[in-house]
Amino acid sequence: MNLTPITSNLSYLLIEGLGLTVKLTILCAGAGLALGLLLAAVRLYGPRWAQTLVAWYVNILRSIPLILVLFWFYFLSPYVIAWVIRSPNAVQVNAYISALITFSLFEACYYCEIIRAGVLGVARGQEFAARALGLTGMQVMRSVVLPQAMRNTGPILILQAIVLFQDVSLVYVLSLTDFVGAATQIAQQQNDMVPMYLFVALVYLLVCFVSTQGVRRLQMRLAP
């Protein structure tokens, strides 16, 4: 097996390619978590109409393929932006920005459901007890419910970020050069797919295995 295409392009593969994958993962996990927290709050405590709206948003986005969502945003946002800024022509958007927005909005749905389950998992009695002790609604949230919910869901939130790390590979359909994109480029130039894709699989396996083990450690530590 000829390994020179990998070794001679290692910095391109790992720094440009894997770098983009990691960057997208971190940014989208952060934005998705913030937005997911907001969505979860609306679903739990918002007015009835907003709850229904968020429920529809979450359920629809969770039942269509991520690739289709990527296409929706990438091909439709030029028209939407043109409409917003009243431009007569469609505005071309950058694939990277488009992917960033899509993954953030998409992950927010999953984070919303995880956080909601975590909050609902905290016994109702604690909430009543805290209220009876004279704490305000916000105080109950901040010092009683959320710390427990976060401890229960923390590991699951990180696992979801690992899933996102794998899902970012789908930006391939927008021709972005993430890790898989960079590998495909070189493999096609050399006309030899075998070592390159095995290398890609190995790197993903390693990164995900190590991070999953880390989460498991964390889970053991947090277990009451």
Next chain:
Amino acid sequence: MNYQWNWRVFYDISGDGASTYAHNLLAGVGWTIATALFSTCIALLVGVAIGLLRVSPNRLKRGLGSTYVGVFRDIPLLVQMFIWYFVVPELLPESLGNWIKGLASGPFLTASIALGLYAAARVGEQTRAAITALPKWQLMAGIALGLSRSQVLRLIVMPQALRLLIPSLTSEMVNIVKNTSVGMTIGLMELTARAREMQEATFHTFETFAAATAGYLAINLCIITAIRAFEAHAPSIKQRAATTRMAEGLPA
């Protein structure tokens, strides 16, 4: 914004000069469903086998089971599909590899196998959770009655464990249907690929993707309704499913 709305675009003849876009999209739905069904069969067969390996008293078998789950869960589906499609035929003996590469249904078979084996890792974990959720004394009682371990598994444990699997099957099948879209990267002409093709030719982005979204929602609604109807026939399942989910550490 000068977006030209035209919902009649679905009746236009597509680039192949023969069929309408509506026809192409429906053909895409057909491939999506076919791939999903085939993958589900593979996922169930392999997944249950992996689940059984995971609870085996033999250390080697347990290790085999957990290695499978680790490998197939930690590599992105896209990369797995590329490996089955581009790498595996190269590693096989040349004549066999060439025969596989020449198959007309290559993308369909490859996507189904890749997706099935990928989903099997998750089904395996759910099977293991279902088996371990059952009380241990059932196994002991069976052994005390003189049954062999395999008889206990076959006659007592699995009939119950498989029933416990049904609720988690809903989300698994919805996932499989969604993941068939990854097959477009190796040339499977399923719904998303057909929609992309139509969007590229007509620029009617909104109409096209709305139709594809409706297609996926319809398929998934059918799955959810079918499994709910199936569950309704066995009321005890829900109760027990709650126990399994609790054992998995998930909200009941």
